[in-house]
Amino acid sequence: MTAHERVAAQSSRLPDHDLAFLARVPVIYHCHHFNLFLDQTVDDALGGGAGTRLRIEAAREAAYDLLANLSSAAGAVTPAERLELARAVFAAMGHGRLELSADRDGGRARGEYLHYGFAWHEKYGRAVRRRRPADSFAAGFAAAATEVAFDIPRESMDCTETACVAMRSPSCELELAPGARAPERVPVDRTASEAAVRRSFGGIGEERITTIVRALRDFTADVRGDERGLIQAFGVFMTLNVAGYYNRISYDTLMRITEVAPQSVQVLEALLRESGHVCVFNTFGGILLSPEWEGLVGPVSGGVEEIVAGCCAIGRALGFGHWTITEVEPEDRLVLRTPSTYESTYWRTRYDRAEVGRCYFLQGAALAMMQLAHRVPWSDSPKLNQEFYNDLFRKGVPWKVQETRCISRGDEMCEAVVTAC
Amino acid sequence: MSREDISQAFEDVSVIRGLFITSMPDCLLFDSWMRAGSEWNAEGVASYFGDLARANKEGLKALGSWSAEMQVTIQSADLLIVLREVETDFVIAFVFDRETPLDVVRLQIKRVLEHVGSFLPTVQAKEQPEGVRLVEFLQRYSPDPHAALLRVALQTGIDLEILQRPESLTPEQVEAVKESARDILGLQNLEWV
Numbered sequence: 001m002t003a004h005e006r007v008a009a010q011s012s013r014l015p016d017h018d019l020a021f022l023a024r025v026p027v028i029y030h031c032h033h034f035n036l037f038l039d040q041t042v043d044d045a046l047g048g049g050a051g052t053r054l055r056i057e058a059a060r061e062a063a064y065d066l067l068a069n070l071s072s073a074a075g076a077v078t079p080a081e082r083l084e085l086a087r088a089v090f091a092a093m094g095h096g097r098l099e100l101s102a103d104r105d106g107g108r109a110r111g112e113y114l115h116y117g118f119a120w121h122e123k124y125g126r127a128v129r130r131r132r133p134a135d136s137f138a139a140g141f142a143a144a145a146t147e148v149a150f151d152i153p154r155e156s157m158d159c160t161e162t163a164c165v166a167m168r169s170p171s172c173e174l175e176l177a178p179g180a181r182a183p184e185r186v187p188v189d190r191t192a193s194e195a196a197v198r199r200s201f202g203g204i205g206e207e208r209i210t211t212i213v214r215a216l217r218d219f220t221a222d223v224r225g226d227e228r229g230l231i232q233a234f235g236v237f238m239t240l241n242v243a244g245y246y247n248r249i250s251y252d253t254l255m256r257i258t259e260v261a262p263q264s265v266q267v268l269e270a271l272l273r274e275s276g277h278v279c280v281f282n283t284f285g286g287i288l289l290s291p292e293w294e295g296l297v298g299p300v301s302g303g304v305e306e307i308v309a310g311c312c313a314i315g316r317a318l319g320f321g322h323w324t325i326t327e328v329e330p331e332d333r334l335v336l337r338t339p340s341t342y343e344s345t346y347w348r349t350r351y352d353r354a355e356v357g358r359c360y361f362l363q364g365a366a367l368a369m370m371q372l373a374h375r376v377p378w379s380d381s382p383k384l385n386q387e388f389y390n391d392l393f394r395k396g397v398p399w400k401v402q403e404t405r406c407i408s409r410g411d412e413m414c415e416a417v418v419t420a421c
Numbered sequence: 422m423s424r425e426d427i428s429q430a431f432e433d434v435s436v437i438r439g440l441f442i443t444s445m446p447d448c449l450l451f452d453s454w455m456r457a458g459s460e461w462n463a464e465g466v467a468s469y470f471g472d473l474a475r476a477n478k479e480g481l482k483a484l485g486s487w488s489a490e491m492q493v494t495i496q497s498a499d500l501l502i503v504l505r506e507v508e509t510d511f512v513i514a515f516v517f518d519r520e521t522p523l524d525v526v527r528l529q530i531k532r533v534l535e536h537v538g539s540f541l542p543t544v545q546a547k548e549q550p551e552g553v554r555l556v557e558f559l560q561r562y563s564p565d566p567h568a569a570l571l572r573v574a575l576q577t578g579i580d581l582e583i584l585q586r587p588e589s590l591t592p593e594q595v596e597a598v599k600e601s602a603r604d605i606l607g608l609q610n611l612e613w614v
Contacts, residue, residue, distance in 0.1 A: 037565070044575045124564045129607035267574045267581055274568055386564075393567040 001074075003088030004224040007240075010073055013319075014193065016200035017340035018213070020319030023069035024190040025062070026243035028342055029220070029318040031236040032119035034279035034361075038246060039116065039136065041271040045253045045264070048132045056159060057182055058249045059140020060147075062242035064155070065187065067148040079103075079149040086145035090138075091229030093240040098138055098229075102176050104150045106157065109142040111135060111172035113228040119237045120166040123386070133164035135172050137245065142174055155182040188244050188349045196345035198412045203324025203337065205309040212310065215296040216317035234286035235384065243319075247346035250360065269360060273401070276364025277371075278389070284311050284365075285372050285384045302378035304330040311369045312336070320361065326415070331374065334418040336366050337405075341414050344407035357403025359414050366416035367401045397421075434529060438500065439516040442541070443471035447549045447557075451511060451541075466514065468561055474504050474512040503530060511541055552590035552598060555611070559602045569605065576601040 001009070010023040020027050043051035067086050076082045083100050090098045096114040101107050111117070117134040124130070133139075139159040146157045158179030163169035186192075203209075223238070225231055231238040250272055257268050287293055288300050288310050300306065305328050312323040320342060327335035343359040357363070375392055376382060401418045405411035439455040441463060448471030453463040474493065481487035493504040501517045503526060515530055549557075556570070563569035574581045577597040583589065590598065599611050 037568075040572075041575070044572050127562075127564050128605075131604070131607060261578050263580065264575055264578055267571050271568065271571050271575060274571070278565075390566055396567070 003085075003092040006070070006074060006085075007089060007092050007224075008221065010070060012190070014190075014197065014340065016322065017193075017197045018316035018319065018322045019193055019197070019340055019342060019345065021190045021193075022240070022242075023066055023073060025066045025069060026188065026190070026193055026319075026342055026345065027066075027240055028243050028246075028320060029223075029238055029240055030246070031238055031279050031283040032115065032123065033236060033282045034275050035116060035137075035239065035241075036120055036123060036134075037278050038249065038272070038275040039134070041268070041275060042249050042253050043132075044271070045257050045268055051253075052132065052136050054252055055136035055245075055249055056140040056143070057155070058245050058252070059137040059242075060143045060155065060157070060159075061140075061182075061185065061248065062245040063141040063144035064147060065189065065244075066242055067144055068154075071148055082149040083145060086141070086149070090141060090145075091225045094225045094229070094231030094238055095138065095141070095241075096225075096229040098142060100142060100145055100149075102142075102146045102149075104152055106175070106177035107146070109138075109159070109174040109176065111138050111174065113230050114138045114165070114172050115230065115237060115239050117164045117166040117172050118230070121168075122237075125166065125168075129168075130164075130166045132167075133161035133172070134166040135161050135164060135174075137241075138172065139174055140245075142176060146176055152178075153181060155184060156180075186350055188247070188346050192349040193340075193345045196340075196348040196407065198339040198407060200322055200339045201324065201337070201413075203312075203326050204328065205305065205312075205325060209309050209313045209316070209324075212297055212313035213316045216313060219292060219296060220317055234283060234290050234292075236283050236286055238283070243342040244346065246361075247343060250343075251347065251351070251358070272360035273364040273367070276361035277368045278364075279361075280311065280315075280365040280368035281371055281389065282384050284314050284368070285376060287314055288372070289378075289381060289384065300378050302376075304328060304373040307373040307378075308334060308369050311365070311372065315365065320365070321414075323362075323365075332420050334366060334370050334373075336362070336369075336416045337413045338362070339407075339413050341407070344414055347408040351408075353410050354406065354408035356409070357406035357414065357416075358408040359403055359406055359416070362414055362416050363401045363403050366418050367397065367399060370399045370418050371397065436518045436521040436525060437515070437529060438518060439466075439514075440533070441467045441470065441514040441516070443467040443474070443512045443514070445471060445506075445510055445512055446475065447554065448472055448475070468557075470502075470504055470514040471512050472558070472561070474506060477504075478506070501526065505530065505534065507534070507537060507541065513537070550588050550590075552587035552595045555595065555598050555602055556584065556587040558611075559598075559605065563605055572605055573598055573601045576604065 012021045071082045076085045097112045099110045114135045120134045139161050143157040143159040147154050159174055159176045161174050163173040257264050308328055315323045321338045321340040323338045326337045341359045341362050347358045398421055399418050400421050404417050405415040407414050441453045442451040444451040448468040450464045450467035477493050491506050495502040499519045501519050503515045505513050559569050560566050570584045579594055603611055
């Protein structure tokens with residue numbers, strides 16, 4: 001069985017809620033724009049050292065559950081089998097090539113085309129010299145793979161990236177060593193997700209959205225890492241990633257800033273929202289402009305409802321939740337509702353009831369949908385590159401978003417309302 | 422020769438594609454002329470070439486080789502660009518077709534420079550506060566310019582509204598912004614901004 005077939009065999013969904021799982025662990029597809037911006041925001045908030053530490057620990061925690069479950073399902077018993085499984089799954093998920101040479105006492109890992117470092121170099125490398133390694137996710141994954149392979153306690157292996165292509169090294173080098181054991185947390189798995197979601201419902205254009213989702217799911221079922229271990233499609237690098245990684249780094253950062261720098265919480269929230277905005281604008285926009293979309297759905301004419309419905313379908317297919325359209329008034333207003341988001345399921349499982357909406361990705365996504373629906377000249381087949389993005393948003397955006405209801409607050413749905421500024 | 426005269430003179434010289442006058446040290450557009458049909462962003466061109474002239478000047482000073490006659494010539498795929506500093510207060514970017522003979526380039530530059538003093542102000546431009554220069558520089562070169570101030574606010578803890586009025590930054594805040602800008606831009610040194 002190939003790694004892709006193994007991943008496919010262990011994939012499942014909550015069909016009415018459009019949440020995806022791999023070996024019962026919540027997973028989602030995200031692009032390099034989101035991945036890099038979110039990591040950067042964590043570092044901006046906590047500082048490079050603490051930010052890197054958090055990201056490695058979050059990746060280790062998320063990857064442990066995934067690899068332990070996959071090893072069990074695959075009947076991988078020996079360390080060699082489990083390390084090989086980890087290597088293959090890492091590449092199949094679009095994270096690059098990771099060669100592990102480790103035992104119970106640690107060891108080394110070597111990365112090529114690691115998603116974060118490689119994509120950072122591609123996106124920013126010509127303009128900015130990076131001062132610290134970028135592949136915290138790979139480091140945490142390598143630590144978890146070693147823990148699972150050698151049946152050593154979870155959250156106990158440490159990993160440091162000592163060379164990184166984002167810092168212009170020829171390859172990425174990582175060192176593994178036993179470390180202080182971090183406390184275990186409440187698992188956020190399929191069972192927890194089932195308990196957190198709310199009763200499902202539909203919205204405007206439901207039939208059309210459902211049809212597109214089915215076609216997109218068939219299409220994404222064939223998506224896999226290439227010979228580099230990367231998924232390059234629609235003008236972006238994609239990864240299938242553990243939702244818990246994104247959620248933990250976002251919410252742990254939010255908690256920490258709330259505690260030590262409460263005056264910065266709103267700024268942090270704006271940047272978390274921006275991660276979603278840059279993702280949906282580039283990736284969803286790229287999908288809408290792709291020949292694959294034209295083949296599956298037809299050419300995009302640029303109608304507001306058409307674009308928003310297309311985005312909701314893409315969001316569902318990628319595992320973000322059951323996004324529905326409640327209101328759409330061109331230029332003025334967009335209301336999205338969903339009985340499930342990958343963010344609120346995590347929040348409900350791990351934290352007390354929130355006082356405000358916590359689905360920052362959904363908020364940024366809703367805002368980006370308005371941008372895509374109104375500010376992109378679809379008939380000109382524009383290139384949604386960095387230049388276009390910077391030109392469009394240098395002077396701000398003409399809409400604002402508010403999450404007026406959220407499952408994290410105990411509401412029966414999450415609701416993002418976009419209105420004109 | 423007035424501004425209008427220069428524009429008129431250029432209309433007759435087909436090899437000249439544009440002229441941009443940048444006031445220094447703030448790198449703001451003072452004036453520009455572009456051939457009809459050009460879609461260049463004059464403010465952007467003026468500020469980037471102003472930064473380039475300033476960096477060039479600092480580099481030459483570091484080599485002990487700077488003189489007031491400094492000139493930068495750039496050959497791109499389809500353009501030939503010459504930057505000239507004028508009275509330390511202005512930088513003029515002359516944009517020609519790539520294949521323009523150098524003697525023609527020299528002649529046209531000489532024509533302009535001989536007369537440009539008649540319409541450039543003689544009073545030295547007032548230097549902007551350091552905080553303003555820093556924020557403007559960051560917004561020009563940050564990889565995600567729309568998010569640059571948010572990032573600085575998060576890194577430094579300085580209120581976003583204060584950063585949006587950088588002329589009011591305290592010296593301590595300026596230092597914090599400078600450190601943040603160094604991090605965002607990946608630069609070791611920003612003392613010359």
